[in-house]
Amino acid sequence: MTAAITADVIRKRYGDVQAVDGVSLTVETGEFYGILGPNGAGKTTTLEILEGIREPDEGRVELLGMAPWPRNTKLLPRIGVQFQASAFFVKLTARETIRTFASFYGVGPKRADAMLERVGLADSASVLTDQMSGGQAQRLSIACALAHDPELVFLDEPTTGLDPQARRNLWDLLRDINSEGRTVVLTTHYLDEAEVLCDRVSVMDHGKVLRTGAPAALVREIDDTVRVSVESGLLTADSARALFTAAGAEITNLEDDGVSLAVSTRAPAPVLSVLAEQGALRGLEVRGATLEDVFLQLTGREYRA
Numbered sequence: 001m002t003a004a005i006t007a008d009v010i011r012k013r014y015g016d017v018q019a020v021d022g023v024s025l026t027v028e029t030g031e032f033y034g035i036l037g038p039n040g041a042g043k044t045t046t047l048e049i050l051e052g053i054r055e056p057d058e059g060r061v062e063l064l065g066m067a068p069w070p071r072n073t074k075l076l077p078r079i080g081v082q083f084q085a086s087a088f089f090v091k092l093t094a095r096e097t098i099r100t101f102a103s104f105y106g107v108g109p110k111r112a113d114a115m116l117e118r119v120g121l122a123d124s125a126s127v128l129t130d131q132m133s134g135g136q137a138q139r140l141s142i143a144c145a146l147a148h149d150p151e152l153v154f155l156d157e158p159t160t161g162l163d164p165q166a167r168r169n170l171w172d173l174l175r176d177i178n179s180e181g182r183t184v185v186l187t188t189h190y191l192d193e194a195e196v197l198c199d200r201v202s203v204m205d206h207g208k209v210l211r212t213g214a215p216a217a218l219v220r221e222i223d224d225t226v227r228v229s230v231e232s233g234l235l236t237a238d239s240a241r242a243l244f245t246a247a248g249a250e251i252t253n254l255e256d257d258g259v260s261l262a263v264s265t266r267a268p269a270p271v272l273s274v275l276a277e278q279g280a281l282r283g284l285e286v287r288g289a290t291l292e293d294v295f296l297q298l299t300g301r302e303y304r305a
């Protein structure tokens with residue numbers, strides 16, 4: 001595979017904030033690549049530098065074999081950048097909006113209308129953009145990014161603010177866009193989204209990439225931590241910890257949020273035995289490690305989107 005994007009130790013500072021602090025990554029052609037991290041991690045700034053719309057203070061980027069900065073107009077027909085829905089022109093319908101965007105690239109109305117259909121908006125073509133639901137607006141902004149049939153698409157938190165059903169519908173669309181052969185780079189603060197969609201993810205925090213890999217591989221790397229949870233109120237956190245330790249179970253995390261008492265451990269058998277002996281199995285759930293546990297292990301703190 002050839003690299004669609006390489007970034008080599010890029011940095012960007014805003015005043016006192018080191019937003020991007022030495023990020024290096026490689027996106028392969030055809031890959032679905034995720035940049036994952038909590039708010040303020042530096043995802044958007046990194047994405048904008050990769051796109052060539054922001055200048056890095058240091059470091060080097062190659063996008064489709066070219067330097068994206070200073071602004072490289074040769075790249076524009078080859079990449080699609082999803083802009084935020086708030087940037088739509090007011091008083092235009094969905095159809096007028098996509099036709100306008102398509103015309104910037106010399107793309108005619110026929111293909112623009114076909115893109116509306118492609119993202120499931122054919123029936124909403126006459127709706128004014130300011131009257132669209134969040135999911136419709138996101139679909140329209142993705143359609144606009146795809147109107148000129150780019151080979152590489154950048155999406156910045158495309159499902160933020162959507163309800164679960166609208167998110168899942170959008171996931172299907174994003175998978176289709178990628179399976180047609182396009183490289184997709186997306187930022188997200190949703191761990192489940194990265195896990196479900198991405199071939200590989202870079203986990204970011206405080207401007208740095210902490211780890212890069214396939215979600216399943218990252219999860220495997222952190223050993224086989226299992227998370228066991230039961231209803232809150234059956235055992236206090238302190239007594240649970242003492243009982244688990246006495247039973248020989250090493251606990252990597254234990255917390256009670258008032259709804260569930262949750263324990264992360266590599267030794268689920270003694271934990272389950274203790275819970276059974278204490279009659280504390282109500283609401284029992286057992287699950288393997290997720291990207292949330294990867295983040296916890298990398299940073300020592302819970303993931304807060």
Ligand SMILES: Nc1ncnc2c1ncn2[C@@H]1O[C@H](COP(=O)(O)OP(=O)(O)OP(=O)(O)O)[C@@H](O)[C@H]1O
Pocket residue numbers: 014015017018019037038039040041042043044045046189
């Ligand atoms: N134009 C700017 N001027 C000053 N500070 C900025 C600017 N853009 C971002 N920052 C700061 O840089 C840091 C990284 O921001 P960035 O938007 O890249 O992170 P993010 O991971 O995309 O966060 P979010 O998920 O909230 O969008 C944050 O502390 C943010 O407040």
